[in-house]
Amino acid sequence: MDSRGARAPARTRLLDAAEELFYEHGIAATGVDAVLRRAQVAPATLYAHFPGKDHLVAAYLQRRHERWRLTWDAALERAGADPRARLLSVFDALEDLQRVQDAGRGCAFLAAAVEVVDPQHPAHPWLLADTGLLTGRLRSLAADAGAHDPGALAAELLLLYDGDLAARTRRSLPAPGVAAPPVRDLAAAAVDRHLTAPGP
Structure with missing residues (x-):
């Protein structure tokens, strides 16, 4: 760097x-x-x-979390008042982030969560902060957009977000003849489905 x-x-x-x-x-x-x-x-x-390696790990995750939050904030600002665009901004932010930091090995927070299992570890609050930001903000945006089940839409978008990060790892091992649609397109279809008023 x-x-x-x-x-x-x-x-x-x-x-x-x-x-x-x-x-x-x-x-x-x-x-x-x-x-x-x-x-x-x-x-x-x-x-x-830093008092030791554990605190260095915490500072690493804190910095990555803050960079992600600011990147998503900027994507939300670009989305303006359009509720559909604001819901999809998480995928726009992921593309923006890829330009400034490596995301080719998947989610740094999920990878760290496998290794940082002690809730007393100084890095543990940043694992919670990452999940809290994603789940809380997606649910709030889904509610603002008028989804009939904001929690379900937020959960579906989070799965697609996690899948997008995992797919970046697989891109170095392409499978001939297999071309998955862009995750953002799948997310847009999910948003449209959830924003359609449920039938009687």
Whole structure:
């Protein structure tokens, strides 16, 4: 990353290195020494900023969460007042995010949740924050759009969102003759179905 250049603050270099390595190789498989080498800092510098690896993991997820939230906020702003566009903005935001950070290995939060199982771990609140943002915002947008079952629509969109992230991993292993429709198109069909008034 460009921000990991010589002029970048040590904390930024540490977070950049942690993000690359944790996402690429996994949290447990990435030792502190690997982060130090990638960031080009001494152990004392790491511990001046973070009490230990667990807190570095938490800071990595916090930064990723905040980047995602701001990206989605911007997509919502572009969607304006159109309730259908606002519901689909989560998929637009995912495309926007792909341009600035790697999403080719799926969801960083779901991957971290497999490894961070202790609710007392300092990173655990950021796993909850990610799920809370997605479920809460999608349900609110579905209700604002007039869906007859906002919870069901939000759940369906979340499944498609998770599927979109998983599909990005599979794109490096294409199956000949198999061409799935864009996930956003599937989401648009789901939105249209849920916004249609239920029959008598």
